[in-house]
Each structure stands twice: as structure tokens, then as C-alpha cells.
Amino acid sequence: MKLDVNVLRYLSKDDFRVLTAVEMGMRNHEIVPCELIDRIARLKHGGTYKVLKNLLKHKLVHHDSSKYDGFRLTYLGYDFLAIKTLVNRGIFSGVGRQLGVGKESDIFEVVKEDGTVLAMKLHRLGRVSFRAVKSKRDYLRHRSNYNWLYLSRLAALKEFAFMKALEEHGFSVPQAVDCNRHCVIMSLVPGYPLVQVKELQNPDVVFETIIGAVIRLAEHGLIHCDFNEFNIMIDDDEKVTMIDFPQMVSVSHPNAQMYFDRDVECIYKFFAKRFNMSFEENENNSDGSEVEIDEIGRPQFSEINKNSGFLDKELAASGFTRKDQAELEKLIEGDLEKHSDSDDEGTGDDEDEEDEADINNTNVKQLESLHLAKEDDNHQVGEEPDPQDEGEGETESEDDPELEKSLSKQRRKAIQAAHRGKKNFASRNTYKDKGGKSSQSSKVHKQLSGW
Numbered sequence: 001m002k003l004d005v006n007v008l009r010y011l012s013k014d015d016f017r018v019l020t021a022v023e024m025g026m027r028n029h030e031i032v033p034c035e036l037i038d039r040i041a042r043l044k045h046g047g048t049y050k051v052l053k054n055l056l057k058h059k060l061v062h063h064d065s066s067k068y069d070g071f072r073l074t075y076l077g078y079d080f081l082a083i084k085t086l087v088n089r090g091i092f093s094g095v096g097r098q099l100g101v102g103k104e105s106d107i108f109e110v111v112k113e114d115g116t117v118l119a120m121k122l123h124r125l126g127r128v129s130f131r132a133v134k135s136k137r138d139y140l141r142h143r144s145n146y147n148w149l150y151l152s153r154l155a156a157l158k159e160f161a162f163m164k165a166l167e168e169h170g171f172s173v174p175q176a177v178d179c180n181r182h183c184v185i186m187s188l189v190p191g192y193p194l195v196q197v198k199e200l201q202n203p204d205v206v207f208e209t210i211i212g213a214v215i216r217l218a219e220h221g222l223i224h225c226d227f228n229e230f231n232i233m234i235d236d237d238e239k240v241t242m243i244d245f246p247q248m249v250s251v252s253h254p255n256a257q258m259y260f261d262r263d264v265e266c267i268y269k270f271f272a273k274r275f276n277m278s279f280e281e282n283e284n285n286s287d288g289s290e291v292e293i294d295e296i297g298r299p300q301f302s303e304i305n306k307n308s309g310f311l312d313k314e315l316a317a318s319g320f321t322r323k324d325q326a327e328l329e330k331l332i333e334g335d336l337e338k339h340s341d342s343d344d345e346g347t348g349d350d351e352d353e354e355d356e357a358d359i360n361n362t363n364v365k366q367l368e369s370l371h372l373a374k375e376d377d378n379h380q381v382g383e384e385p386d387p388q389d390e391g392e393g394e395t396e397s398e399d400d401p402e403l404e405k406s407l408s409k410q411r412r413k414a415i416q417a418a419h420r421g422k423k424n425f426a427s428r429n430t431y432k433d434k435g436g437k438s439s440q441s442s443k444v445h446k447q448l449s450g451w
Helices: 005-010 013-025 034-041 048-057 075-089 148-168 203-219 256-274 311-318 322-328 338-378 387-399 401-418 437-450
Strands: 061-064 070-073 094-101 105-111 117-123 176-180 183-187 232-234 240-242 282-284 290-292
Touching (some): 005 075, 075 117, 148 183
Antiparallel strands (some): 061 070, 232 240
16 A cells, blocks of 8 residues: 555644544444544544544545445555654654565665664565465464554564664664654664675675674674575675564574574575685585585584573563563464364453452452551641541441442443443434324323422
8 A cells, every 4th residue: 555645734633533532433433433433532523424534635544334334444544643643753754755665565765854874674464475474473372363453563572672682782774763653763874785786896705704793793682584695785995783582582582593504504595606606515525425514604503602692582672661571572483273263262251250250359359458548648747546436437338228228339330441341422313203102191290290
């Protein structure tokens, strides 16, 4: 979907309010009902349906009436929400041309008020070209149903955290500026992707720099997992910069050695094919056996000293919290067994019931604390409560039926609020029966009550 930021000029506050309402409703709805959008938006003069019609015209929302009448947010609408938030923060003031398109994201130029050019990366998981997220990425694990917008937000947050941590430890990466929803703002790297480079003045130096970056990442506890010619930038001075970090894993990952060997093999194959570099690995010995020769020093995962740092554990302090890490680890790493799926579903229902019970208990405790606070206000300031008076107060409260009724009524209200009980709003057809049977019956009832 093409990003046309000119539409932003014609969107009002009510439009963004309704867009935000749809986003909030998608936390627990795949298709958000129109009534829920109206209740969340709370426009002063109404007109939610008119705003939704305008948003639908610009393809910011998608309408679905297969099961019920509702809307869901599109990637374009999610883009507008992120861009609007970042513009309000003063991160940038304009969006320029598109720099690149990948299987997981789009890259655009953005400019600040002082003329500084930055790069904006919009994650777009769920494209037709890359929908094998469940087997290729380590975002979620145990969940079978998930939202692509939610996955894109988690991927952007993860990449921003990795980029920030690598920059602080002296790695050659873009400077992370800000992150919102599925959008990451970073410094613009001057240069070209290595896949577009046909000749190098010093290919040996560039090769050693790239392999050294892979080894240094492993020494700090991280593996890139997608380290190839498409994710390496090189400028005119042959300075190397790494990009694309959402798929990085820890060295303690079960498949860490396989990912590390794959990254090294990609670099070796590319330089051997593009720059005609030869890497002799095997040579026959005098007795006919093969002896491994590593002239360039092909790195081995088992021989790397992994005590230089623990970036995989320190990333919780860089914005990617442990709670977000736990949510990411719940998605995609292989299909679970059938009996484990059934166990997970059962435990999930129990957890939901326990959460509702905890909410009810907290609400009841708050009401009791408010009642006790009122009793404490009756005491004079500086006086210590007499234990005998407390005992008498307890007996009086137990014997007082009106107080028990009021407390039980408050408890019932708290339980209804905890269960998210909502008021029944009258429909538009309620007052159409003026002068009909309902109004006549009410008049008769008034007359009988008067007698």
C-alpha cells in the first residue's frame, strides 16, 4: 500500500480520535464493532459514522460486515497514527521519498525542521512475500491467533532496543532516534547496500571487517541471524555499517551455532562469487585423509570467547522490557504438540478467571478502605484510637443492617465494574413510539396511581 502523506493535511482531530478508538478496540477484537468505536471515541457532537466513512474513503480502515458491522485498522491508518505522534513530538516535520522496500518493512526519508535528513522504517509483517513468520522469526511462540499490526509493533520495539544497545557499545550501526508503534526513526546511513557494489579497492580489508563484526557480536552475546550482503551498508570510504536487527537472538539460543555458521557462510560465499576471493578449506594429507586449513581464519562458534558482554541480558534497560520480551517469546517457534495446546488453553481460562477475581477483590478492598477512612476522619487529630472503642464500633457495624446493605450494594457495584459491565444505551428507535401503546399505557398507569 502506497504511503500518501498528503492525506494527513485534510484529517481533523475527530478523524485521529476515531482512528485511535479503532486501534484501542483492536486490542481484544479482530473487527471492532461500530458501537464500541462510538463509545471509545466519545465525539462531542456525534458523527462517528460520518468520520468512519471518511476514513474508509482514504483506506485508513477496512469495513467488514460478514459476522457483524465493524472496522479494523489498515497499515496505512497505523502509519498515520505513528507519523502524527512523531510529528507532535518534534522528531521530524516532513516525509520524503521512499528509499527501499523489503519483505518486512518500507524505508522512507524524513526531514527535521533544521534540514537534517533521517530514515524512517515502517515494519509491515504479514506481506504475501513473507508470511512464514511462525517458522522464520522469534516474535511469538505459544499463540495461534495474533494480529499483524501487533507483531509489527513488537518487531519495531525489538529493533530499536538492539540498535540502541549496539550503538552504546561502539558497533557500527545507525543511530536510533525514536520509536512509536511500528515505526523506527534512525540516522540516514550514507552509502549503498553491499549487494549493489561491483568493485572494492580493498576487498580483503572489507571482508575482515565484516567477519570481525560477526565475531564481536557473538562475543557480546548476540547473533545477527540475517547477516548477508543485503543488510550491510558500505560508503565511498569502504566503511561498513550493519542494519536490520529485529531477528537477532542470544548466543544461548538452541540454534545459535546454526545461525552463526549461516551468517559466516553467507559472507564467504558472497565474497568468493563477487570478488573472486578463494578460500581453501580442505587439502589432502600424505596418508589420503583430509586436513582442514583455515588460512583466513574461518571463525568457529565453539572457539569464541563470549565473556566480552551480555547485551542479550542488558537490553531490558534499553526500552525493550522483560514484559515485552516475554510477549515476544510467546509467538512463533515451531508448532506445539496437541496435548500442550489443550493444556495451554485450559490454563489460559483459569488465569483469566483468577485475574477477574483479583480485580473484584481489589475493588472490594478499596471500598472497605474508603469506609474505614471515613471512620478515621471522625477521630480528632493527634488522638490515638482506643481498642475498646474499636471493638464497640465493630459490634455496632455488625449489628447495623443499613450499613451492611450499603456495603453489599457497593460490593455489587464494584463486581459489576470489574466485569466491565456497561450501561445500556437507549437506541434511536426508543422514542419513535410517541403516542403509541407504550405512552397510552403510561398514562393509564398514572391515572390509576392517582386514584
